[in-house]
Amino acid sequence: MTHATGQILWRPSPAQVAASQQEAFRLRAQEAAGRALPDHAALHAWSVTQRADFWRLVWDFCQVEGEPGDVVLENPEAMPGARWFPQARLSFAENLLVEADGRPALVAANELGRRRTWTRGELLDIVLRLRGRFRDLGLRPGDRVAAFVPNLPETLALMLAATSLGAVWTSASPDFGAAGVLDRFGQVAPRWLIGADAYPWKGQWLDSLPRLREIRAGLPGVESVLVIPNRALEAGAPLDLAGIDGAIDLRDWLEAPPLIIPFAQFPFDQPLYILYSSGTTGKPKCMVHGAGGTLLQHAKEHRLHTDLRAGDLLMYYTTTGWMMWNWLASGLAARAALLLYDGSPFHPGPAALWDLCDELGVTVLGTSAKHLDACAKAGLRPRVTHRLERLRTVLSTGSPLLPESFDWVYHEVKEDLHLASISGGTDIVSCFALGAPALPVRRGELQAAGLGMDVAVLDPAGDELPPGQPGELVCRRPFPSMPTGFWNDEDGARYRAAYFQRYPGQWHHGDWALRTEGGGFVILGRSDATLNPGGVRIGTAEIYRQVEQAPEVEEAVVVGQELEGDQRVILFVRLRDGLELDEALREALRRRVREGATPRHVPARILQVPDIPRTRSGKISELAVKQAIHGRAVDNAEALANPEALEHFRDRL
Numbered sequence: 001m002t003h004a005t006g007q008i009l010w011r012p013s014p015a016q017v018a019a020s021q022q023e024a025f026r027l028r029a030q031e032a033a034g035r036a037l038p039d040h041a042a043l044h045a046w047s048v049t050q051r052a053d054f055w056r057l058v059w060d061f062c063q064v065e066g067e068p069g070d071v072v073l074e075n076p077e078a079m080p081g082a083r084w085f086p087q088a089r090l091s092f093a094e095n096l097l098v099e100a101d102g103r104p105a106l107v108a109a110n111e112l113g114r115r116r117t118w119t120r121g122e123l124l125d126i127v128l129r130l131r132g133r134f135r136d137l138g139l140r141p142g143d144r145v146a147a148f149v150p151n152l153p154e155t156l157a158l159m160l161a162a163t164s165l166g167a168v169w170t171s172a173s174p175d176f177g178a179a180g181v182l183d184r185f186g187q188v189a190p191r192w193l194i195g196a197d198a199y200p201w202k203g204q205w206l207d208s209l210p211r212l213r214e215i216r217a218g219l220p221g222v223e224s225v226l227v228i229p230n231r232a233l234e235a236g237a238p239l240d241l242a243g244i245d246g247a248i249d250l251r252d253w254l255e256a257p258p259l260i261i262p263f264a265q266f267p268f269d270q271p272l273y274i275l276y277s278s279g280t281t282g283k284p285k286c287m288v289h290g291a292g293g294t295l296l297q298h299a300k301e302h303r304l305h306t307d308l309r310a311g312d313l314l315m316y317y318t319t320t321g322w323m324m325w326n327w328l329a330s331g332l333a334a335r336a337a338l339l340l341y342d343g344s345p346f347h348p349g350p351a352a353l354w355d356l357c358d359e360l361g362v363t364v365l366g367t368s369a370k371h372l373d374a375c376a377k378a379g380l381r382p383r384v385t386h387r388l389e390r391l392r393t394v395l396s397t398g399s400p401l402l403p404e405s406f407d408w409v410y411h412e413v414k415e416d417l418h419l420a421s422i423s424g425g426t427d428i429v430s431c432f433a434l435g436a437p438a439l440p441v442r443r444g445e446l447q448a449a450g451l452g453m454d455v456a457v458l459d460p461a462g463d464e465l466p467p468g469q470p471g472e473l474v475c476r477r478p479f480p481s482m483p484t485g486f487w488n489d490e491d492g493a494r495y496r497a498a499y500f501q502r503y504p505g506q507w508h509h510g511d512w513a514l515r516t517e518g519g520g521f522v523i524l525g526r527s528d529a530t531l532n533p534g535g536v537r538i539g540t541a542e543i544y545r546q547v548e549q550a551p552e553v554e555e556a557v558v559v560g561q562e563l564e565g566d567q568r569v570i571l572f573v574r575l576r577d578g579l580e581l582d583e584a585l586r587e588a589l590r591r592r593v594r595e596g597a598t599p600r601h602v603p604a605r606i607l608q609v610p611d612i613p614r615t616r617s618g619k620i621s622e623l624a625v626k627q628a629i630h631g632r633a634v635d636n637a638e639a640l641a642n643p644e645a646l647e648h649f650r651d652r653l
Contacts, residue, residue, distance in 0.1 A: 004443065005403050006516060009410050010417065011440040020437040022304045025061050032057055040439055040448060041519060048454040048477060051076065055084065055296065055452060055480060062299035062333070065098065066090025066265060073478075079505050080496065082478035085292055089265035092272055092291040093127065093164035096332040099310075100124035104337040106153040107313065107360055111343025111352065112200050114234055115360075118153055123160075123332075125258055130161035132259030137224065139192070141166025141264075142271065146190035146222075148172050148181055148208070148215060149320055150199040150342045154228045154250060156329055158194055163291070166266055167192075170274040173319035173616060174199045174206070178214040180616075180638035184276045185219060187286050188487050193222045197239055198231035200343045205231045213243045226250050230342070268292030269484050275323055275426045278615045279639035285498065286487035289326075289429045293480035297430040298330035304451060306393060306420070307437045308364060310335035316366030316395070317345050317353060322617040323426040324366065324397065336364075345371055350378040354386050361390045368398035368618055369405060369421070370555070373548060376408040383413055393418040395435070398619055400523045400541040403444035404549055421446045423523050425509065427499070430481045432473065432509065433521040445520035453479055457515050462503050465514070470524055470539060473511040474503055482507070512539045529622040531560045532567045538601055540622060546596040547571065547589055552579050557612045558603065559626040561653060570629065570653065571603035574612055581608035607652055611645040625649050 017023055022040075029046060030037045032053055037043045047054040052072035059068050069087025076082055097120075105120040118126070139145075145162040149155045149171060159169045170188060172181050174196065185193075195212035198205045209227075216225055224246045232239050233251075241247035272291040276284035302308040314331045315338070318324035331338050339360060345353050345367070354375075357365055375382075382388060394409060394417060401421040409419050420435025423446055432455050433446040441447060449455040454477040457465045465471045486495045502508040512524045524530070524539025531538040540558050547556045554574045560567040571589070575581060586606045593602050613621045616639070624634045628649040637643035 006445060006518070007443045008440045009406055009443050010415070010419065012418070012437060017438045020307050021309065022307065022436065022438050025057070025304055028061060029054070029057060040436055044449060044451055047451040051452060051477065058296055058300050058452070062296075062303055063098075064090065064295065064299065065095050076478065079478045079507065080482065080492070080500065083269075084478075084480045085268040088268040088292055090268065090292055090295070091164060091263035091265055092295055093160040094263040095295055096160060096330065097124050097127060098333070099335055103310070104313075105332060106156060107337060107339045108153045109339060109341050109356060109360065110200050111203070111341075111347045112234075116153065123153075123157060126157045126254065127160045127164065128258030128260060129254055129256045130158055131164050133253045133256050134161055134165055134167070135259060139165050139167055141266070143167045143192065144170060144188050144190040144274065145192040145194065146170050146172075146185040146188070146219075147194040147320065148174060148176070148212060149194055149196050149228060150174050150230060151318065151320055151325060151340045152196070152228060152230060152342060153340055155194075155320060156338075156340065158226070159329065162192070163272055164263055166264060166270060168271045168274055168288075171320040171325070173321035174208045175201075175319070175641060176321065176616060177638055178211045178218070180279070181211070181215050182218045183279060183636065183638060184284055184286070185215070187283070188274050189221045190219060191221060191223055192226070193219060193224075194226045194228065196228040196230045202344050202347050209240065209244070216244050222246070224248060226253070266291060271484060273326055273429065274487055275326070275429060277426060278617075278619070278621070279636045283636065284639065285494070287427060287483045288485050288487055289481065290484045293482065293484075294326070294429055295330065295333065297428075297479070297481035298327060299333055300451060301327075301430060301434060302331055302334045302336075305431075305434050305436060306364060306395070307418075308334040308336050312336040312363040313339055313361055313390070314364045314366070315339035315341065315353075315356065315362045317341060317368070317371065318366075319616070323429050326429055328366070346374070350375060351380055351382065351385065354380070354382040354388070357388055357391050358386045363390045364393040364395065365391060366395040366397070369396050369401040370399060370618055372396055372405045372409065373402065376405065376412070377551075377554065381412045388414055391417065393420065393435075395420050395422055397422045397424075398617065400525070400544075401444075402541075402545045402548065404545070406441070406443045423511070423521070427483065427509070428479070428481050432475060433523075442516070442518060442520055445516055445518070445522055447520050449519075449521070455521070457513055458503060462506075467515045467517045470512060470514040470537070472502070472527055473509045473513040473523075475507040475509070512537070526622070529559070529626070531558070531569050533560070533569055533600060534566065536600060538569075542597050543569070543571065543593060543601050543603070546592045546601075547573065550589060550592060552576055552585060553589075555612055555620070557620050557622055557625050559622055559629060561629055568604035569601070571606045572609045572612065572625070572649065573606065574609055581606065605653065609645070609648040611642060611648060613640045613642055613645040615639060616641050629653055
């Protein structure tokens with residue numbers, strides 16, 4: 001069964017709405033506003049017009065530990081230039097380590113069957129031990145700690161220990177090549193390097209130590225290298241640290257006594273994380289995110305938009321090279337437990353994540369649109385094969401969630417489920433549009449703009465477009481999780497050029513989107529990847545939606561080819577194993593696009609490829625394909641998970 005786009009697929013019951021944290025917050029906001037805020041739209045309008053009152057209420061409601069000070073917002077209309085909580089003092093780590101008791105904090109699972117659980121008390125004890133060793137060896141505020149690591153509890157504990165002393169954490173996942181890691185870490189000159197001996201992938205251990213040696217050699221400023229025993233821990237074996245200058249087995253540090261002193265308090269804008277752009281069009285941008293803005297924005301998104309709370313088990317399938325790892329980590333501040341998964345989401349089979357939901361009692365599952373689509377294409381029916389008793393929320397990001405994927409979740413996973421397609425970016429380490437537990441879920445739509453986020457869709461002249469009209473996604477007013485800047489961008493010129501050049505005074509995010517009549521959003525693709533045949537802009541998601549419904553198509557990438565002063569649409573498809581693209585299938589795909597979209601969307605050419613390039617976080621890289629088909633060099637192919645796939649696109653047209 002299929003439904004019309006925009007049709008309501010799920011609506012929370014009155015009891016669910018009444019029990020949600022967003023409803024409790026709405027009632028508190030009414031008191032603060034001194035007037036009725038009867039629904040989500042009224043609450044959102046208040047949150048963006050009375051930003052100081054809203055964000056101070058978020059601080060109080062989410063029980064942020066620290067001193068907020070008397071001033072919430074200085075220079076409120078400057079973008080960039082506004083300053084949040086200029087008098088505040090807080091510890092990011094302390095806020096994630098609250099209520100250190102016997103409840104689970106971290107549940108670690110890998111694809112080979114290893115399971116471990118750390119309680120909140122055990123996590124605090126380990127962090128204090130690591131903090132003591134960092135301090136003894138001279139770690140100072142502002143030092144960079146760079147981690148080339150899997151998604152392990154030790155990784156998260158090291159992040160908390162380092163940032164508790166004011167250090168800046170930056171990470172990359174172990175599937176990166178050494179050159180890609182050095183393109184990132186080499187720009188920020190870390191003092192400390194963290195690695196692991198190996199990580200599991202598709203049933204086998206992959207050795208990380210040769211690349212760790214190469215990375216260490218390329219970072220002359222590194223003083224010490226901490227190595228997490230991942231495979232060695234399972235085998236009870238020593239680490240082979242030969243050839244890694246200054247290497248230390250993490251197990252030696254865990255024997256140290258805990259450093260039991262108060263957590264140091266830092267300013268709201270204290271640098272916390274350095275995150276990186278994908279880097280497929282040049283050196284990755286190094287985005288610096290502050291401790292207070294990250295904490296406050298994540299607390300809002302976890303509690304008010306996801307209804308995360310004590311007793312929940314939150315899993316987001318992510319690597320340490322994707323901002324969703326940072327987002328996941330902050331779930332500890334909501335008193336929830338985190339499931340950290342190390343391995344492939346399809347090993348030993350396509351139901352791996354659904355198996356974990358049953359085995360470990362996941363309540364909130366985060367994944368990608370591509371993963372959900374792959375589950376549907378694999379014919380999975382979790383509602384038949386799994387219990388999913390505790391699962392109440394599924395989150396999806398990474399690319400637009402197709403309407404047909406909404407159908408699959410409600411037909412084949414669970415009927416009473418909050419499905420939230422969310423969209424934001426590494427640039428803001430959070431979301432512009434996401435779920436709202438008190439609102440219905442409409443097919444193909446992101447439910448609402450984030451509270452406190454003045455999101456709009458603009459035309460080229462900067463005028464707001466009415467619902468249903470596609471344009472550029474912007475945020476018109478400052479928000480706390482804007483980067484504090486780019487690393488090594490002293491005058492802020494690169495930062496301003498990245499987000500504020502197109503629409504001065506407004507954050508231009510680079511998404512092609514439209515707002516719906518009900519206040520939701522549809523993301524149509526990246527602005528720089530939109531197609532422009534005959535001068536009419538088309539979002540790539542509109543074509544993917546049609547093509548990827550075809551049972552023969554595993555995945556696709558669509559780009560525009562510049563030709564004789566115009567642009568023609570080129571579609572590349574990866575088909576199911578054993579299938580060949582013939583003229584009958586080409587015509588069937590053209591017909592799908594013509595009937596499901598418009599004749600203007602129909603590709604001029606359709607070609608088969610065995611693989612499609614994607615970034616390390618799993619996003620298809622349309623820009624890299626576009627460069628390849630035009631015979632241009634891809635500036636930083638090392639940023640791709642599978643750069644060899646580019647060869648399938650060269651000299652094809």
